[in-house]
Amino acid sequence: MNTSATQKINVQKVESSRIGQVDFDNLTFGSIFSDHMFECDYKDGAWQNPTIKPYGPLTISPAAKVFHYGQAVFEGMKAYKDENGKVWLFRPEQNFLRINKSSVRMAMPEFPRDIFFEALIELVKLDKDWVKPGLGNSLYIRPFVMATQVGVGASPSTEYKFMILLSPAQAYYLGDVKVVIADHYSRSANGGVGAAKAAGNYGAQFFPTNLAREKGFQQVIWTDASKHEYLEEAGTMNVFFRVNDTLLTAPISDRILDGVTRKSVIALAKKDNITVEERPVLVSEIVEAAEKGSLKEIFGAGTAAVISPVSAFSYKEKTFELDKQEDGFASRFKKELLDIQYNRSEDPFGWRYEVK
Ligand SMILES: *Cc1c(COP(=O)(O)O)cnc(C)c1O
Secondary structure, eight states, rough: OOOOOOHSSSEOOSSOSEEEEEEEEOOTEEEEOEEEEEEEEETTEEEEEEEEEEOOOOOOTTBBBBHHHOOOEEEEEEEOOTTTEEEEESSSHHHHHHHHHHHHHTTTOOHHHHHHHHHHHHHHHHHHGGGGSSTTTTEEEEEEEOOOOOOOOOOSSSSSEEEEEEEEEOHHHHHHHEEEEEESOSSSSSTTTSSBBBHHHHHHHHHHHHHHTTTTEEEEOBTTTTTEEEEOOOOOSSEEEEEEEEEOOOOOOOOOOOOOHHHHHHHHHTTTTOOEEEEEEEHHHHHHHHHOEEEEEEEEETTEEEEEEEEEEEEEEEEEEEOTTTTTTHHHHHHHHHHHTTSSSTTTTOOEEEEE
């Protein structure tokens, strides 16, 4: 029996590509999708009918459980094109493992490894013209799973849909990022779903983030839900603090998303002999370091923006500005990561994965 990717996945190609209508120099992140998408349904206890087909709307019952009980998880990864036109993924195994970990937490079935990778590779290959060369350009990849069983009974769905969408992206600059340290609202709690890439984690952050925006801050750094004493993460990015030349970041727990960018920064820092402490970081020690001048940098780490330097933070109505660091840790890790992702440097950790 031939079980090659093309045999297993049913591929329906578009008649004509929409790529000519896309202005690749003026993309709004995550708003335009490539010609094709991947879809696979879970029914009668098995994943069935993996299909690549033209990107387009779905027909779903309004009683599908995802709309009522929020069983939905997702991933975010990117494809990069090097100067020779080769296309690369960055640590895709991590995203595969994580979407299944998220699914388990939401009582959803795990997705098979072979179909995940075959679908990912076939889809990116089919739409590889949508990956534009040039540092910062990429094809954002959005795998996700949702509960599709019809019925508003409050129990886990027996049917699901796994999909992958592709969206062309340009360098994602958040500009000057100012953050508020949370002292009332929480993103996640002990025993909760903070470590899962669950759709609802984002929905829950929008309101408090809007309150921060009204005060001129773009993001919230979440703290532990019980006492708001420890710094955790920014909700779309993990967070690092540089005190003198030591890098601090919260340890992974069931409240924190185990970011691929986070663990890559830690590996790069260790390789460069930078001291990294993965330990609970007190808000008070960061405020004190800011007052003493030993707090050199704060930055976020996540796939979409890679590394985002924070220019100021506010805590209980007091704002602390950070001096701009031209060759600080943030710009150094950003360059090292981009060089690996775009095949511009050695890949000592074996993180690159060629799509061919
Ligand atoms: C996706 C995500 C991150 C960043 O993870 P990466 O794997 O680095 O993209 C950080 N925090 C949360 C809550 C996330 O959902």
